[in-house]
Amino acid sequence: MELGKVIGSVWATKKDEKLNGNKLLVVQITDAYAKPSKGVIVAADIVGAGAGDQVLVVRxxxxxxxxxxxxxxxxxxxxxxxxxxxxEDDE
Structure with missing residues (x-):
């Protein structure tokens, strides 16, 4: 699992029929401190997330x-x- 922040959405009128009914969101992968890392991905939303939400992503x-x-x-x-x-800091 990875942490990320929803930064947008994707609209695709033509897509694989198995994707119908799934909301696709643009997610900036972040570290534990909510700082951007590892780039941006598109993920299917199954929990009702929205713009600005911090989310858990699986791949x-x-x-x-x-x-x-x-x-x-x-x-x-x-x-x-x-x-x-x-x-938790180990220091």
Missing amino acids: GGSARYALSASSSPIDAAIVGIVDSVVV
Whole structure:
């Protein structure tokens, strides 16, 4: 799982029929301190996230499993909206 922030949405009128009904969001992958890292991805939203939300993202087989559609052409899915992140320092 990775942390990210929703920064936009994708509208595609022509797409694989297995994607119909899925909201696609643009997510900036972040570190635990909400600072951008690793780039931007498009993820299928299964939890009702919106612009500005901090989210949990899974990729690959986990994303397809989250959608209950193993044959869906999904590589990333938003599986949670984050309320807070606590990072413990070892110092």
